Amino acid sequence: MKQRFYLKLIASIIVLLLNGCQQPKQEEASSLNQVLKIKELSDLASVEFTVTKIIKATDDSTWYKIGDRKILMSCDAKIKAGISLADLTEKDITINGSNISLILPPAKILYVNIPPESVAEQYAEIDFLRSEFSIAEKNAFLQVAEKDVNNTINELGILTAAEKNTKTIIESWLNIAGFKNININFKK
């Protein structure tokens, strides 16, 4: 009788160890319920910066896993910047004969584009006892790179370049339109 009790107890502990020590799965909130739509824009894109990112991922922080599992990837991100012409109002324009003064809206980032063809796997080392990196994992690494690009955009000076080029574009149009003295500034 006691033997059976001990055996049952041991079996129960083993089952608990196998099943109970797992971390609960966190269900990611689905973002599929976004409204699909067409949005109208009035954005004048004046500059595009292409930047490169190198992504290094290593999976060797767990001491009980034997063998290396590492990957080196690269991707390009194209950042487009310009101004929104919709924010330009009549109040921002002063005309006096052939003289014109414009106060344009400040430059902004229009969008960041990571073209799929720019993503490359540069190097991977997967030991015999380890599994290959999945597409989901590689995509997660690229998401980190994308976030990093978004966080470092302002350090690139793209907005200054966008304002400079926008000024050149608008000046050329106004020159053709016959204005002689053109003064363009940007809102702060």
Place this chain on the structure above:
Amino acid sequence: MFFKKLIKIIATILILAAITYAILIYTGILPSPLAIFKPHKPKVEISATFLKEVKNMSQLLTVCHYDEITVDSIENKKGSILNIFDKQRKLVLIVRGKTFAGFDLSKINEKSLLVTDTSVQLTIQHPTIIDVVVNPSTVETFIEKGTWSVYARTTLLQTAQNKLTHRAVAAGILSRSEKEGQRVFTQFFKSLGYKNVSVLIQ
């Protein structure tokens, strides 16, 4: 008698060992038996940003079409005794993308912009699809069976871009873009003081 005592000793040792193991798992010193086989979150390091190219442009973006599609790639594995139960390699991605349409304004010159005292006539080319943006943050791996390369991901996402373009065109993105272009330029030149503004799209 001896046998009973031996079983008791073994059982006590096993229980103590199990409790110790459970405590070690709970404190994180030892991994749980299933965690050993589970993939661990790798450490990711991102390099500094290298500026590769600066391109000056003159584009008017007038419409953005948001859409969500699924793309898949399915391959049947060749007959192997190991693949009896799992004969397919499958990759299904859910892709949310943005399709931008607009005008290339780099060719605006004295011939395309005719100005008189109170009127202006601008001639521009038809709008085109400027970019189809499919970023990693908008790609979700729904099913992944088998091993797939980055090249396979690229091919599948390019298919997604083509699909998004076709759907945007079918939704009338180019005609909307044309109308928006006319509206934006008319408004721009009217605010410069021109009473008659005509925008021709060729």
